[in-house]
Amino acid sequence: MTPVHFLLVDDLEENLLSLEALLRRDDLVLLKARSGDEALELLLHHDVALALIDVQMPGLDGFELAELMRGTERTRRVPIIFVTAGSADAQRRFRGYGTGAVDFIQKPIEPDILRSKVEVFFELYRQRQQIAVQRDELAAQAKALEEAGRRKDEFLLTLNHDLTLHKDERAQQDVLLREINHRIKNLFALTSGLITLSARNAGSIEELSSDLKARLRALADAHQLTLPDLASDCPPDGSSTTVMAVLKVILAPHACDGDSRISIGGSDTAISSKALTSLALLLHELATNAAKYGALSIPTGLLKIALSVTEETLRMDWHEFTDPPSRGLSDRAGFGTALEKAVLRGLDATLEKHWRPDGLSLSVEVPLLSLVR
Numbered sequence: 001m002t003p004v005h006f007l008l009v010d011d012l013e014e015n016l017l018s019l020e021a022l023l024r025r026d027d028l029v030l031l032k033a034r035s036g037d038e039a040l041e042l043l044l045h046h047d048v049a050l051a052l053i054d055v056q057m058p059g060l061d062g063f064e065l066a067e068l069m070r071g072t073e074r075t076r077r078v079p080i081i082f083v084t085a086g087s088a089d090a091q092r093r094f095r096g097y098g099t100g101a102v103d104f105i106q107k108p109i110e111p112d113i114l115r116s117k118v119e120v121f122f123e124l125y126r127q128r129q130q131i132a133v134q135r136d137e138l139a140a141q142a143k144a145l146e147e148a149g150r151r152k153d154e155f156l157l158t159l160n161h162d163l164t165l166h167k168d169e170r171a172q173q174d175v176l177l178r179e180i181n182h183r184i185k186n187l188f189a190l191t192s193g194l195i196t197l198s199a200r201n202a203g204s205i206e207e208l209s210s211d212l213k214a215r216l217r218a219l220a221d222a223h224q225l226t227l228p229d230l231a232s233d234c235p236p237d238g239s240s241t242t243v244m245a246v247l248k249v250i251l252a253p254h255a256c257d258g259d260s261r262i263s264i265g266g267s268d269t270a271i272s273s274k275a276l277t278s279l280a281l282l283l284h285e286l287a288t289n290a291a292k293y294g295a296l297s298i299p300t301g302l303l304k305i306a307l308s309v310t311e312e313t314l315r316m317d318w319h320e321f322t323d324p325p326s327r328g329l330s331d332r333a334g335f336g337t338a339l340e341k342a343v344l345r346g347l348d349a350t351l352e353k354h355w356r357p358d359g360l361s362l363s364v365e366v367p368l369l370s371l372v373r
């Protein structure tokens, strides 16, 4: 803590020296002024805990000095002890004096009285200093707490953000894994169906092999249409930009030369490469299910598709006929159903399924705007 300063004001050097001798201690700095002006000068540069002022001085007397001190913000609260020659008048002149502590001590000065009076102000000042230090410490702690609170909020915000991202990433990964799993599982199911289909028509191993290769190539083409980047980079040639063409590519692996189990008819419409991926995905799901459970899973099954285009809508009616009835008719929803729903949302399209005893009927309606945007 900074040392306490007292100001001693007396025009007589010997009085200053005797005051100094009486008050000297290690934690106290005694500033000596030989006039009121000198005192004011010192007060400009030092905070003092007490001013001991001789009342009778040439020039500015003690009271005038006190008036000036009270008139200045910096010094108005400095406690003052006047050193008087003992006249009661002097004390009366200061009765009712408003601001700050004022006391009197009479000459000849009694050392014990002086020391005990001075001690009160010394202690008061020390306490004020301690309070100021504590106040500064509390303010610093409050600021540090505020800062910590702010950093905690920022941290929580970031953490929350990260967790959300992480959650989103996890959810995306989850969907991706499920989709990969779904595609691989279906690929095995489709391949096994295609082997059966090829085997049914093949007269020799060579025929079986070349028919199967062609179907697998067609399957790869159909699959390619469902991959966004590949679909937009390398659209299949010719009529790839119409719905009918997409249907043909998707169903090609399941078609048989000269057999009419798959028929596609009606009016056609153009489709943009962006919508192509979504539509191909939807048709791929329907074709895969037909090959796993429906009309394309048995040699005698029939699939009839009718397209109709009105001013604003493309409608696709999809009818499967299975004889004997297909084994898979049900409302169970697998990942394929979820994928279908997502695609329909993306295309603003609707799909209605009707489970007949002899096969699935469904109709899809897509706004033409969704197909060309």
Ligand SMILES: Nc1ncnc2c1ncn2[C@@H]1O[C@H](COP(=O)(O)OP(=O)(O)OP(=O)(O)O)[C@@H](O)[C@H]1O
Binding pocket: 182, 185, 186, 289, 290, 292, 293, 294, 295, 320, 326, 327, 328, 329, 330, 331, 332, 333, 334, 335, 336, 337, 338, 359, 360
């Ligand atoms: N064309 C269809 N003919 C008969 N049943 C079908 C047909 N399409 C779907 N189903 C029935 O609807 C159910 C749900 O189909 P969905 O595509 O959601 O699942 P999944 O194909 O069985 O499995 P996943 O799609 O997860 O690979 C199928 O399990 C099947 O029972």
Ligand SMILES: [Mg+2]
Binding pocket: 285, 288, 289, 334, 335, 336, 337
């Ligand atoms: Mg499915």
